[in-house]
Amino acid sequence: xxxxxxxxxxxxxxxxxxxxxxxxxxxxxxxxxxxxxxxxxxxxxxxxxxxxxxxxxxxxxxxxxxxxxxxxxxxxxxxxxxxxxxxxxxxxxxxxxxxxxxxxxxxxxxxxxxxxxxxxxxxxxxxxxxxxxxxxxxxxxxxxxxxxxxxxxxxxxxxxxxxxxxxxxxxxxxxxxxxxxxxxxxxxxxxxxxxxxxxxxxxxxxxxxxxxxxxxxxxxxxxxxxxxxxxxxxxxxxxxxxxxxxxxxxxxxxxxxxxxxxxxxxxxxxxxxxxxxxxxxxxxxxxxxxxxxxxxxxxxxxxxxxxxxxxxxxxxxxxxxxxxxxxxxxxxxxxxxxxxxxxxxxxxxxxxxxxxxxxxxxxxxxxxxxxxxxx
Amino acid sequence: xxxxxxxxxxxxxxxxxxxxxxxxxxxxxxxxxxxxxxxxxxxxxxxxxxxxxxxxxxxxxxxxxxxxxxxxxxxxxxxxxxxxxxxxxxxxxxxxxxxxxxxxxxxxxxxxxxxxxxxxxxxxxxxxxxxxxxxxxxxxxxxxxxxxxxxxxxxxxxxxxxxxxxxxxxxxxxxxxxxxxxxxxxxxxxxxxxxxxxxxxxxxxxxxxxxxxxxxxxxxxxxxxxx
Numbered sequence: 001x002x003x004x005x006x007x008x009x010x011x012x013x014x015x016x017x018x019x020x021x022x023x024x025x026x027x028x029x030x031x032x033x034x035x036x037x038x039x040x041x042x043x044x045x046x047x048x049x050x051x052x053x054x055x056x057x058x059x060x061x062x063x064x065x066x067x068x069x070x071x072x073x074x075x076x077x078x079x080x081x082x083x084x085x086x087x088x089x090x091x092x093x094x095x096x097x098x099x100x101x102x103x104x105x106x107x108x109x110x111x112x113x114x115x116x117x118x119x120x121x122x123x124x125x126x127x128x129x130x131x132x133x134x135x136x137x138x139x140x141x142x143x144x145x146x147x148x149x150x151x152x153x154x155x156x157x158x159x160x161x162x163x164x165x166x167x168x169x170x171x172x173x174x175x176x177x178x179x180x181x182x183x184x185x186x187x188x189x190x191x192x193x194x195x196x197x198x199x200x201x202x203x204x205x206x207x208x209x210x211x212x213x214x215x216x217x218x219x220x221x222x223x224x225x226x227x228x229x230x231x232x233x234x235x236x237x238x239x240x241x242x243x244x245x246x247x248x249x250x251x252x253x254x255x256x257x258x259x260x261x262x263x264x265x266x267x268x269x270x271x272x273x274x275x276x277x278x279x280x281x282x283x284x285x286x287x288x289x290x291x292x293x294x295x296x297x298x299x300x301x302x303x304x305x306x307x308x309x310x311x312x313x314x315x316x317x318x319x320x321x322x323x324x325x326x327x328x329x330x331x332x333x334x335x336x337x338x339x340x341x342x343x344x345x346x347x348x349x350x351x352x353x354x355x356x357x358x359x360x361x362x363x364x365x366x367x368x369x370x371x372x373x374x375x
Numbered sequence: 376x377x378x379x380x381x382x383x384x385x386x387x388x389x390x391x392x393x394x395x396x397x398x399x400x401x402x403x404x405x406x407x408x409x410x411x412x413x414x415x416x417x418x419x420x421x422x423x424x425x426x427x428x429x430x431x432x433x434x435x436x437x438x439x440x441x442x443x444x445x446x447x448x449x450x451x452x453x454x455x456x457x458x459x460x461x462x463x464x465x466x467x468x469x470x471x472x473x474x475x476x477x478x479x480x481x482x483x484x485x486x487x488x489x490x491x492x493x494x495x496x497x498x499x500x501x502x503x504x505x506x507x508x509x510x511x512x513x514x515x516x517x518x519x520x521x522x523x524x525x526x527x528x529x530x531x532x533x534x535x536x537x538x539x540x541x542x543x544x545x546x547x548x549x550x551x552x553x554x555x556x557x558x559x560x561x562x563x564x565x566x567x568x569x570x571x572x573x574x575x576x577x578x579x580x581x582x583x584x585x586x587x588x589x590x591x592x593x594x595x596x597x598x599x600x601x602x
Contacts, residue, residue, distance in 0.1 A: 275480075276482055276484075278480075279480045279481075279482060280482075280493070280497055281465055282439070282441060282468065282474055282476075282480070283468075283469055283493065283494050283497045283498065283539075284465055284466060284468050284469015284470065284494075284497045284498040284499070284543075285465060285469070285497040286461075286462045286465040286466055287461055287462060287465065288462060289497075368441045369436045369441040369442045372441075372476060372478070372480060373432070
C-alpha cells in the first residue's frame with residue numbers, strides 16, 4: 001500500500017506541478033536545441049538552458065501581432081540550489097503571486113525571493129548573498145556582485161516559490177563584466193540593447209491561431225527555437241507515464257497480493273477460531289453479530305494496513321522531497337492529500353470486506369454442539 | 376430399549392424452569408435419548424446420571440438450545456425454545472442459560488475477568504466491573520483477575536467456568552461432567568461452589584454426570600440408560 005501511495009503522490013504532484021507551472025504560458029522561445037530541455041529549463045527551472053538568444057530578435061517576436069505578452073528571462077546563476085532569474089515584474093504577475101513582505105525588485109541586484117527559498121536558505125529582507133554559476137549554484141561564485149533581498153513572495157505552490165527574481169540587468173552585469181563580455185563590447189545597464197542576450201522568452205498568444213503559425217515562423221524564419229509547453233509536457237508525461245503506469249500496475253498487483261494474503265490469514269484465523277466462535281455463540285452471541293464482527297475485523301485490518309501504507313508513503317515522499325535536489329526542485333511534498341487516496345481507502349475497505357466474507361459466512365454457519373464436542 | 380427412569384425426591388416447587396415433553400433424539404440411526412416427560416422446577420438442583428453414551432451431553436445440548444431434538448418439546452423459563460429461530464435462541468441462551476462445559480471452553484486469549492465481561496457483553500448486558508470483581512471474590516479468584524485463562528490450573532479454570540456460567544444470573548445452569556476429572560476434595564469444592572452460586576442467583580441447576588460420588592447431594596435424579 002505504501003508503494004502505491006508513493007506512486008499516487010508522486011504522479012499527482014508531478015502532473016499538477018507541470019500543469020500549474022506552465023499555466024498561461026503558450027510558447028517558449030530560446031536557443032535551438034532540445035525543445036524539452038528549453039521548456040524544462042525555462043518554465044520548470046530544472047535543466048540547463050539550451051543557450052542564449054538575441055534580445056533584439058526576441059523583442060521583434062514580442063511585437064508580433066499574434067503575441068499578447070512576452071516576458072524575457074535571463075538565467076545563469078543560482079544560490080544554494082535556487083535559481084536566480086533576471087526578468088520583469090510581469091513574470092511573477094503572470095502567476096498571480098503577491099509579495100508577502102517587502103516589495104518587488106526595482107534596481108539591479110535587488111531581489112524578491114520565493115517562499116521556499118526563504119524557508120530553506122533562511123534569507124530575509126535586507127540580507128546580502130552572492131550567486132554562483134550553474135543550476136545548482138555550485139559553480140564559480142560571483143562574490144563581487146552581491147544581491148540584496150528586498151521582498152518575499154507569498155507561497156503559491158508553483159515554481160515561483162523556488163526562484164530568486166531580480167532585474168535582467170543584474171544578470172547581465174554579473175556575467176558581462178566577468179565573463180569576457182566586455183571584450184565583446186556588451187554593455188551593462190544603459191548600453192545598446194541590440195547586442196544583449198537573454199536566455200529565453202515566455203509568450204502568451206493573443207489568438208489561438210498563433211499556435212499554428214507562430215512556432216513554425218520562429219523555427220523556420222529565425223535563429224531561435226519555439227517550444228510549446230503543452231506539447232512538451234504531453235511528451236514528457238508519455239515518457240514518464242509509461243514508468244508510472246508500470247509501477248502503478250506493480251502497485252495494484254501488490255494490493256491484489258495483499259488482499260489474497262489477508263483472505264488467507266482471515267480464513268486460517270477463522271479455522272483456528274471456529275472453536276472460540278462456538279464458545280461465543282454458546283454464550284449468547286448471535287450469528288448475525290459474529291458475521292458482522294468478522295466483516296468488521298476484515299475492514300479494520302484492511303484499513304489499518306491502508307492507513308499505515310498512507311503514513312509510510314507520505315513520510316517517504318516527504319523525505320525524498322527534502323533530501324533529493326531534483327525532488328526538492330519539483331516541490332515534492334508528503335504534506336498533501338490527493339483525491340486518489342480516498343479511493344485507495346475505499347478500495348482497501350472493499351478488499352477487506354470481500355476477503356472477510358467467506359470466513360464470516362463460515363462463522364455464521366458454525367454448528368456449536370459439533371464444534372464444541374470435537375474439542 | 377430401556378426408558379429413562381426419573382426419581383424426584385422432595386421436589387416441592389410447582390413452577391417449572393425446564394419442561395421436556397416427548398423428547399427423542401437419534402444419532403447414526405440409533406435413538407440415544409428418549410424422555411417422555413420431565414420437569415425441572417425453579418431453584419431446584421437436578422442430577423442427570425448415566426454412563427458414557429447414554430445421551431447426557433445430548434440432553435444438555437438440547438436444553439441449551441445448541442441442538443434441535445428429532446422430536447418433542449422443550450421449554451425453558453416458560454419459553455418453548457423449539458419455536459425460537461437461531462438468532463433469538465442465541466440471545467435467549469445468553470440471558471437465561473448458564474453452561475459449564477465438560478471441556479471448560481474458556482476463551483484462552485482473554486483474561487479471567489475478560490472471560491466474564493465477554494459473557495455479559497455477548498448476552499447484551501452492560502459491563503459491570505464491580506459485579507465481575509464480586510463474583511471473582513466469591514469464587515476466590517480475585518488474585519487471578521488479570522491472569523490469562525490459558526495459564527490457569529484445572530481447578531482454577533473450573534471455578535472461572537462456573538463464574539462465567541452464573542455471571543448473568545441465569546434461570547437455568549447446565550453443567551456437563553463438572554467433576555469427572557477431579558479428586559474427591561476438588562469434587563466437593565466444585566459441587567459446593569455450583570450449588571452455592573445456583574442458590575445465590577435462584578437458578579435451577581442441572582448437572583449431567585456419570586460420577587456417582589455426587590449422587591447423594593441431589594434431591595432429584597434423572598437416570599439415563601444405555602440404548
